[in-house]
Amino acid sequence: MAQFKVVITDYEYKSLQIEQDILSQLDVEFVKAQCRTEEEVINAAKDADGILNQYAPITQKVIQSLNNCKVISRYGVGVNTIDLDAATEQGIVVANCTDYCMDEVADHALALLLSAARKVTLLNSYVKQGVWEYKKAIPIYRLRGQILGMVGFGKISQNLSAKAKAFGLKLIAYDPFISQEVASKYEVEMVDLDILCQTADFISVHAPLTKATKGLIGSAQFSSMKPEAIIINTSRGPLINEQSLITALQTSQIAGAALDVLEHEPIDPGNPLLKMEQVILNPHVAWYSEESERELKGKIAQNVVDVLSGLFPVYLANPKVKDIVDLRQRL
Template sequence: MKTFKVVVTDWEFENLQYEEAVLQDKRIELVKAQCRTEEEMIKVCRDADALINQYAPISKKVIDALENCKVITRYGVGVNTIDLEAAAYKGICVANVPDYCMDEVADHALALLLSWTRKVTLANAYIKEDKWDFKVTRPIYRLRGRTLGLVGFGKIPQSLAEKVKPLGLEVIAYDPYCPKETADEFGVLLVSLEALCEQADIISVHTPLTEGTKGMISKAQFDVMKEEALIINTSRGPVIDEEALIEALQNKKIAGAALDVVEEEPIRSDHPFLEMENVILTPHAAWYSEEAEKEMRSKAAMGVADVLLHQQYPKYLVNKEVKETTRLNESLDQERYALLTK
């Protein structure tokens, strides 16, 4: 009986119970690793049939060294840890989990929006220093009638747009790939990035990290924002040019920031954000709920099972060009996904 070596390249969970539940087939040998470098990856994964990845680098150098690999799945939405072109060239399927935390991230962005605009975090800190005085929160502006600008208008910002409607916010969005009909369905006006930065009182970033989006919010964008503007980021840290953001905050070009992600994580102990009262930080936690974690991990493992055990393309195949070099079944058992992620 043929056995398959599946390596979890790195993970930060208490255990791998959900992965083990999906991959409990006798043909699967699940190897638990904590790789940090390319060299560690090559040493552990060279003969692997599949990889489940969190943060460890799966570069071209690593992919070139893989002898048997047929599929790489990644915990979460982003696949910036994986060289997609190299994987496709070698006939390796790459899959992610794009739909596991849409409500959680939208809820988190809304929580950051409300916490910052109502100065909840700031007021709490002052009260715990024995300063009971609402004036420490000045200025606070009424939300109704103000404008929320969404950078990116995929499923998560669409959910956020729905959630803020009862607050009376006007919503605009920048997304060159979004059809006007989709924006119209949500009552959202599509505008240019420059227009969004000029008009929005609150800007919430939801674009994936690619070469094209890295640093897309930078000095030119901050220079045209309103002085009272708030910027929220629950996508990826490098989408915002951090040096430009720090300058904008220090020079009062904008009023504040609420960030779940930063350029380098975890944030370094001497980072300027840690000393700024007008910055709220959370530790890349927007994706998290107990339900979302189970779904993400189960679906990542299912992507491996799809290829190795069922000889079919993963449900969430990212590098679709791999179909030109790899022949697998197109059919998907939706019921299995539903049962395993309950």
């Protein structure tokens, strides 16, 4: 019998060999599951020492059922699938990976911005339908001098800002947790959300999804935006109130949207966004490159190995747990 049991609650990867190799540093039984509900997670992981998690719900109910769990490590930057307070109260370390895919998401946000601004996707669709006519894209505006507003100014937005400047975009951002010193380093003007919505030609959403940020962009924000504005989201779908977005697009309050994430994924076949020419939709892919996937998988598995070896992980998502558990700091 193995010393530890580690359960992966769900995954969409072709192979888990990277995780298997890293977990093999310890005497681990690695159990692979494809859970979708609380009950499925409970049945699979109730006696696990460690959990790897992608999308399955790790709710308070699930956490209270975990008899041996010492660590939950989530694939990604966000930890919105996990009840952090419940995990902390139970002395379970929650870990993530805050520094992977920064280039990929910044690049994807910029690609969506450029495609929406130059109407590349729209014109591609027309040409493939046999329509050779640039006027289908009218109006297109010069990019240089337009304003990019970033909602959230963490590592990905900072990465994006450096790239966007090369196109001559002026940069503003909203983030109540970022200092003026950091903003000055990137030559970004910090503003409140209302000013950003009123001012920006492009609004790129990069905030984490929390109880406080869910629905952060809603009808009030859309009503204050320029009619030429385009909103881009490569963060989390629920940051935008989707029905308010649909209404804003249907009534021409804004000019378009470029979305890698949606409120409900995968998208419902009846979603009106699918029929809107001014909307670009991608299947939550901004994080992906071959390199970023390998990096993510390795770091997420190493989080579990660290905790089961008596160490705090590099990527600790619930630092308050330090007051409860007896682990050593990494040297």
